[in-house]
Amino acid sequence: MNKKICVITGANSGIGKAAAVQIAQAGGHVIMACRNQARGAAALREVRAQSGSEAVELMLVDMSLQSSIRAFAADFLARYDKLDVLIHNAAVFDVTQKQLVFTAEGRETIWATNHLGPVLLTDLLLEPLKRSEQGRVITISSKGLVMFPFLKVDLADPEFRRRKFSVTKAYYQSKLAQVMYTYWLAEKLGDTAVTANAIRVTNVKIDIDSRYPNVSRIGRFMYRIKSRFSISPEKMAETYTWLALSDEVSQVTGKYFDDPAHIVNSSKYSRDKENIAQVMQVTLDYLQAPAGDGSPA
Numbered sequence: 245m246n247k248k249i250c251v252i253t254g255a256n257s258g259i260g261k262a263a264a265v266q267i268a269q270a271g272g273h274v275i276m277a278c279r280n281q282a283r284g285a286a287a288l289r290e291v292r293a294q295s296g297s298e299a300v301e302l303m304l305v306d307m308s309l310q311s312s313i314r315a316f317a318a319d320f321l322a323r324y325d326k327l328d329v330l331i332h333n334a335a336v337f338d339v340t341q342k343q344l345v346f347t348a349e350g351r352e353t354i355w356a357t358n359h360l361g362p363v364l365l366t367d368l369l370l371e372p373l374k375r376s377e378q379g380r381v382i383t384i385s386s387k388g389l390v391m392f393p394f395l396k397v398d399l400a401d402p403e404f405r406r407r408k409f410s411v412t413k414a415y416y417q418s419k420l421a422q423v424m425y426t427y428w429l430a431e432k433l434g435d436t437a438v439t440a441n442a443i444r445v446t447n448v449k450i451d452i453d454s455r456y457p458n459v460s461r462i463g464r465f466m467y468r469i470k471s472r473f474s475i476s477p478e479k480m481a482e483t484y485t486w487l488a489l490s491d492e493v494s495q496v497t498g499k500y501f502d503d504p505a506h507i508v509n510s511s512k513y514s515r516d517k518e519n520i521a522q523v524m525q526v527t528l529d530y531l532q533a534p535a536g537d538g539s540p541a
């Protein structure tokens with residue numbers, strides 16, 4: 245296959261779906277990696293219709309579950325020799341979540357979905373990424389992190405088992421860990437043609453009614469005000485598409501991008517090599533621990 249093969253997780257809504265349309269329009273072969281068959285199939289029809297391309301397919305994966313990620317990777321490896329672009333777009337952040345939620349594998353859901361899942365999936369797809377002429381891994385973080393310049397990954401308790409749960413802290417901790425992972429991965433892949441870069445997503449409009457039906461009326465009202473200052477998923481997806489396909493960035497790795505061609509710094513803590521090594525040690529411990537036994541420590 246001559247087309248660039250691009251996997252986008254969580255591509256059934258929002259920015260991921262918009263990026264799927266743009267990358268298919270630009271001639272890529274898009275694999276929409278979604279967790280729900282019905283939502284994924286509906287989005288697949290939309291993406292094919294909007295892009296005018298049939299080179300778009302749906303594959304199922306639940307990014308919160310190691311077993312599902314392993315099954316997805318095995319399926320991918322059976323069907324494709326190479327992978328050109330892997331976009332870790334899927335994430336959970338339900339502001340109405342008040343209590344800890346654990347996956348069927350016994351992991352805290354936000355840590356598992358937004359951080360552990362992408363690390364595992366990249367690892368399982370590293371060989372096909374290396375077989376690409378120039379493979380690219382793109383992770384997704386959040387501009388909201390600038391409001392928490394001193395945030396650290398809690399190495400002893402990233403799953404909030406022994407501290408008070410806050411969905412906001414759990415979400416931003418996972419997005420901070422993704423940026424640190426990107427720097428670590430770029431370094432690790434330094435002697436290959438595979439690049440790893442992160443995107444700092446700004447305020448992007450989401451369909452609040454369908455995405456978060458439990459948000460209160462006041463919450464919806466506040467969201468509509470905030471939306472006036474948000475950009476569209478299509479606009480944000482342009483950065484995804486540019487990082488995925490542009491020749492301008494074929495040699496660029498280990499960077500954190502805001503708008504196209506705009507490299508930004510993450511926090512001082514997140515750039516420190518010792519901190520990165522510690523976060524990745526904890527991450528790898530989690531991935532090696534038997535499922536369901538809680539913290540690997």
Ligand SMILES: NC(=O)c1ccc[n+]([C@@H]2O[C@H](COP(=O)([O-])OP(=O)(O)OC[C@H]3O[C@@H](n4cnc5c(N)ncnc54)[C@H](OP(=O)(O)O)[C@@H]3O)[C@@H](O)[C@H]2O)c1
Nearest residue numbers: 254256257258259279306307308333334335386445447448
């Ligand atoms: N919107 C913003 O203002 C904003 C700001 C900063 C960062 N971001 C980041 O941008 C990315 C895209 O967000 P968005 O705004 O487009 O929101 P979205 O529409 O809610 O998209 C999130 C996607 O992730 C999928 N997903 C969630 N858990 C999953 C799992 N376990 N396995 C597979 N897929 C899963 C969702 O699928 P389901 O339909 O099955 O739930 C959905 O398709 C996320 O990484 C988000 O953190 C967004």
